[in-house]
Amino acid sequence: MTIKVLSGDHAVAYAVKLCRADVIPAYPITPQTLIIEKISDFVNDGEMDATFMPADSEHSAMSMAIGAEATGVRTFTATASQGLALMHEMLYVAPQTRLPIVMANVNRSLGAGSGIWAEYNDSMPERESGWMQAYVEDSQEALDTIIQAYRICEDPRVMLPMMVCLDAFVLSHTVEKVLVPEQAEVDSFLPRFRPLNVLDPADPKFINIAVSPAHSMEMRYQLDHQMRQAAPMINLIDEEFGKHFGRRYGGMIERYRMSDAEHALITLGSATSTARVAVDQLRAQGRKVGLIKLRYMRPFPHQEIQEAVKGVKALGVFDRSIALNGFGPVFTEVRNSVYRQGMPVTNHIAGIGGRDLTIPTFVQMFDKIEQSANALERECYWHGLRGEM
């Protein structure tokens, strides 16, 4: 193990190298560019035995990743925002054809009102695509989650692609201390890739065939089943990761000061860090607050959340994007999970377009959550908004 000082983007690049990805097709886009620049350096300097393929667009990059993965090699690509949107069409091919590609998506708000800062309106719409989705909190988790992702995706019981999402700038360009494991450690955790189907002239196969109504329903159900299967595997592999590397993340969710919490907030991504500080401050004042960090949007940790909120009097859900005239996507999922449990659930929209998330922002969320335990004033709050809601 070596201690390095890495940005989230570079942590991802180191992880991809350690995972011995064979083919990396990619197209640059801020704030993801540091990832593929670093990987192309590794390849160019002979530190990484891989083929780096500059693509002419993200649509092509995803198409190339699909083609490469179908020949049985380990593939990686990375994108952000408009780049992910341009991939949209091709994204759907990978899950159904059971190609366990790993991709990093640096969450950046999708224009118009173009910005380069963090928002989840790029990746959240893709949770229907059949890709698993992880959201990470810091550079270390970015590195570790990429390593876990290859294990999870390539497990014969899963065989699905995953996008590992990290926040623009707050993670992608922030340097911090990262423990980089040795190659041998990763090799013993991550076996060589054994594909399900391989494009092989000696054994010809079609993949991604046209499917009639007579078969597509069963195919889709199979995929849905597969996604549900993935959650226990994620928990298991995180545990195994812990045994190997001495740190783990709780699998699908992490509970922070939840054991006797009466008012809880669910967060994801880098927001969790600052929310932890808010929880510590409120705990010091004797308030019974706790935090649940959501690590995956797909598969969704329905059971884990139901377990974690037993005994909670009021629950709040942080969202960094919104389905217009609806709620934040995390809220919608969480409320579906816990609706039988009956506690009030409120939605807390903040950090849109990269607006700075401060400790008082989270304190304010907890105030509203506590208040909702007595009287549900409204279901959805925007924090840090100028003008009356």
Place this chain on the structure above:
Amino acid sequence: MAAQTIAEAAIYEGLEAQAFPFFGAERRGAPVMAFCRIDDKKISVRTQVYQPDMLVVMDESLLDIEPVADGLKPNGSAVVNTKLSPDKVDLGIRVKCVSVDATTVALEMLKAPIVNTAILGAMAKANDIVTLESIKKAIASRFGEHLGEEAGRINAAAAQAAYDRAVLGESAAQRPIVKKRAWTPTWQDIPPGVALGQADMNGLKVGPGSAFQVRTGTWRTRTPRYLREKCVRCAKCWFICPDAAISRESDDHIQIDYDHCKGCGVCASICPAKAIEMAKGAKL
């Protein structure tokens, strides 16, 4: 790069650190901000820094353009790249101040006015949290990785030279710290259609779509000089200027808006009559 390097140096000291830039419409030479947090325990907070303990100003011309010391703690410190002695550095607040002519150090040792490694040496003089040794090690690592071992070595030497030449004192507090007036409309007041033009706020043109407050002219290192008598009034410079800093008079002679001209020089290179020449420096 400087913020990242100081973070790396702190980690060598066994501390925890975090460094990040604030990105806007950046380009080389444009004013940018970067932040660094150092602590003896794991850093969880990920907000921007609003009240720094230490302020580092890489370019003293910023003192006249931005309220750089806004938020600086009264018991904090400052490191400023300047030829002036600390007591002549007017931050608008009296704090412990280290002044260093990092530009001269960089020109001497790196043969380029890139001051971020030299300034790091001066930072070691302003605090006792991160030592010069760790800073030099971090420079060798960070710059060495990007630019090769030799670059790492000479940049570390630049830090040492800046440390040796830096002067410790106290800053002056003559000028008032005037916060910039920002346009902060409510959601009801945002013009619809993501078509933000210039909003008029008490006679001030502001807003994301307005170039009024963004004086890109301060980025200039070369300045176009217009030689009116040579001009054939072809309007090529007017068409090509990327900042719309050239306007046409009624007879198609031109005028240059020096508040916004960035000094890129494309007007001079396209002019068929050599009626624009680029002079060295930010002013004519």
